[in-house]
Amino acid sequence: MTLWITLAVNSIALGGLLFLLSAGFSLIFGLMRIPNLMHGSFFMLGAYFGVSLLNHQVNFWVAALASGAAMAVIGAAIERLLLRRLAGQELAQVLLTLGLSFIVADLCLMIWTGDPWQPPPPPDLRGAVQFAGLYFPIYRLAIVVIAVAVAVALWLLVDWTRLGAMIRAGVDDAPIARVVGIPVSLLFTLVFGLGAALAAFGGVIGAPYLSVYPGLDAEMLPLALIVVILGGTGSLLGALVGSFIIGFLYNFGQAMFPDLAYVILFLPMLVVLVLRPQGLFGKGTL
Amino acid sequence: MSAPVTRRAAPGVALLVIALALLATLPAWVGNAYYINVASQILLFAVFALALNVLVGYGGLVSLGHAGLFAVAGYTTALMLQAGQGHLAADVAAVGVTLVVSAVFAVLALRATGIGFLMITLALGQILWGIAYRWANLTNGDNGVNVSTRPAPFGISLAGAQSFYFATLVVFLLALATMALFVRSPFGASLRGARDQARRMTALGYNVWLIRFLAFLFSGFWSGIAGILFVYYNQFISPQIAALQTSAEVLLMVISGGTATLAGPIVGAAIVVIMKNVVSAYVVRWNMVLGLIFVAIITFMPEGLVPGSARLWRWAWRRAKTPQKTAPQKTTPQMTTPASRGDRP
Numbered sequence: 001m002t003l004w005i006t007l008a009v010n011s012i013a014l015g016g017l018l019f020l021l022s023a024g025f026s027l028i029f030g031l032m033r034i035p036n037l038m039h040g041s042f043f044m045l046g047a048y049f050g051v052s053l054l055n056h057q058v059n060f061w062v063a064a065l066a067s068g069a070a071m072a073v074i075g076a077a078i079e080r081l082l083l084r085r086l087a088g089q090e091l092a093q094v095l096l097t098l099g100l101s102f103i104v105a106d107l108c109l110m111i112w113t114g115d116p117w118q119p120p121p122p123p124d125l126r127g128a129v130q131f132a133g134l135y136f137p138i139y140r141l142a143i144v145v146i147a148v149a150v151a152v153a154l155w156l157l158v159d160w161t162r163l164g165a166m167i168r169a170g171v172d173d174a175p176i177a178r179v180v181g182i183p184v185s186l187l188f189t190l191v192f193g194l195g196a197a198l199a200a201f202g203g204v205i206g207a208p209y210l211s212v213y214p215g216l217d218a219e220m221l222p223l224a225l226i227v228v229i230l231g232g233t234g235s236l237l238g239a240l241v242g243s244f245i246i247g248f249l250y251n252f253g254q255a256m257f258p259d260l261a262y263v264i265l266f267l268p269m270l271v272v273l274v275l276r277p278q279g280l281f282g283k284g285t286l
Numbered sequence: 287m288s289a290p291v292t293r294r295a296a297p298g299v300a301l302l303v304i305a306l307a308l309l310a311t312l313p314a315w316v317g318n319a320y321y322i323n324v325a326s327q328i329l330l331f332a333v334f335a336l337a338l339n340v341l342v343g344y345g346g347l348v349s350l351g352h353a354g355l356f357a358v359a360g361y362t363t364a365l366m367l368q369a370g371q372g373h374l375a376a377d378v379a380a381v382g383v384t385l386v387v388s389a390v391f392a393v394l395a396l397r398a399t400g401i402g403f404l405m406i407t408l409a410l411g412q413i414l415w416g417i418a419y420r421w422a423n424l425t426n427g428d429n430g431v432n433v434s435t436r437p438a439p440f441g442i443s444l445a446g447a448q449s450f451y452f453a454t455l456v457v458f459l460l461a462l463a464t465m466a467l468f469v470r471s472p473f474g475a476s477l478r479g480a481r482d483q484a485r486r487m488t489a490l491g492y493n494v495w496l497i498r499f500l501a502f503l504f505s506g507f508w509s510g511i512a513g514i515l516f517v518y519y520n521q522f523i524s525p526q527i528a529a530l531q532t533s534a535e536v537l538l539m540v541i542s543g544g545t546a547t548l549a550g551p552i553v554g555a556a557i558v559v560i561m562k563n564v565v566s567a568y569v570v571r572w573n574m575v576l577g578l579i580f581v582a583i584i585t586f587m588p589e590g591l592v593p594g595s596a597r598l599w600r601w602a603w604r605r606a607k608t609p610q611k612t613a614p615q616k617t618t619p620q621m622t623t624p625a626s627r628g629d630r631p
Contacts, residue, residue: 265416
């Protein structure tokens with residue numbers, strides 16, 4: 001019983017991290033129609049930034065926010081300077097992000113070496129709480145709280161602000177949004193930066209739990225892909241639901257069938273693709 | 287766009303004969319076993335790149351999961367051999383398993399086209415990587431699987447670099463011939479039709495889905511053959527080969543050489559393999575170089591080296607034939623270097 005509850009807590013925590021990762025991925029895909037294959041790199045690079053800041057005795061939350069801000073700038077610059085040159089050539093844009101992801105992976109290996117880094121969680125969130133005779137690691141619960149807070153903030157942003165309305169208009173029909181005077185081009189940069197920031201923030205928040213190591217990017221990217229294929233592109237609700245489904249499947253799969261954890265991830269994708277190719281909450285087709 | 291190979295027949299045939307003669311005598315003038323092995327690598331990756339080009343070039347379907355198919359064939363061969371089966375049984379099983387996995391890939395990935403196809407193949411490829419990496423009871427995980435012997439078809443041992451090169455060359459020529467037939471066949475034409483005008487093809491009564499499905503199987507078949515060659519070449523296979531890097535490398539071969547041409551993937555394979563060998567000898571940063579080449583080619587020469595060079599060559603030829611006959615003589619040799627390099631496989 002204890003095992004199941006621990007697994008459930010871990011699953012929810014991983015789901016929360018996956019949401020931070022895939023929310024940006026989904027928004028970028030929804031708006032720009034390209035899967036950003038650098039998204040795992042943003043996550044890993046952000047985590048490494050955070051680790052470096054933590055090594056310099058920076059406060060944990062400051063490090064997470066600073067890493068997110070830095071990645072927002074990097075993401076916006078990549079969109080402006082590189083992706084923008086290939087506007088309209090979706091395939092070239094995707095392959096460009098793939099090429100960049102290799103460069104980032106190698107840079108990280110060069111700078112932060114091949115050893116894994118696992119920073120401790122912030123001081124007030126160490127240890128475990130006891131509830132109904134069971135121990136819960138506080139930090140994993142905190143990850144869930146943070147993810148839910150970010151989800152609510154994103155929902156408020158997208159559904160209740162003018163900027164959000166413009167993003168939604170861009171996701172629904174970019175050419176028409178342009179015609180009615182919405183600066184879609186600026187939105188591309190903003191959303192790309194926001195997605196990068198969320199991924200980096202998630203990377204730092206996740207570092208005490210997942211640790212940071214070379215190959216983390218290649219491990220997170222397919223998870224984000226599967227979440228978005230499951231939940232439907234451009235849908236925040238889809239990203240949220242998909243993240244928790246994958247979080248649960250990944251943890252329970254690994255505990256029950258360690259050899260086949262990856263195959264189990266693929267099952268819901270199979271079902272969704274066969275029955276509902278646009279994803280659980282997606283509007284358009286993939 | 288479609289097969290420029292067919293147009294200029296006479297110089298094409300001459301080039302082909304020269305190229306064949308060069309390839310057939312290569313071990314004689316290269317000598318060193320290391321370089322013969324590099325040539326074998328180029329040929330086997332050329333088979334893989336040609337296979338991927340069926341989908342990427344002629345089908346307009348960019349797959350980032352082909353490393354999975356390549357690895358499935360390699361692993362099946364290695365595991366069958368480890369289980370004590372003969373080479374023939376292992377190879378047949380490898381082709382069979384690869385075809386089944388290709389069919390599953392195709393059914394799922396063809397729920398979408400374009401970017402969606404790319405995403406699904408990428409996710410599927412990563413799942414195969416995950417199996418190779420995590421299912422340690424079957425695949426021996428990160429430690430990989432050794433293959434102790436190479437086969438000896440018709441009693442000819444392939445243990446040496448030279449005999450293995452010739453075996454690879456035969457398979458490569460078979461693959462190339464099949465591809466050439468495929469490109470000219472009605473099936474090849476219908477695949478290009480499905481790429482350019484899917485709706486019209488449907489309206490004309492073609493089953494676009496089936497055409498793409500069969501093309502995927504065809505591509506999977508040759509990827510599997512390349513995978514078998516690879517595992518015999520290395521006599522070892524590990525999860526690394528199923529990783530996204532491999533898919534990206536092969537895609538880079540196709541794109542850098544030029545999609546939807548026969549020569550393109552071969553030139554691309556040669557460039558990438560040589561670069562990888564040369565770069566790895568001097569620096570540890572092959573991935574960085576791979577990424578940089580990717581970014582550079584996509585940004586500056588998106589059509590690929592072979593069509594790009596062919597364009598330059600035609601442009602130079604026209605300039606050479608028109609009035610000022612003295613000046614262009616100087617520029618022409620500059621232009622021919624990339625063009626002739628491009629045409630020779």
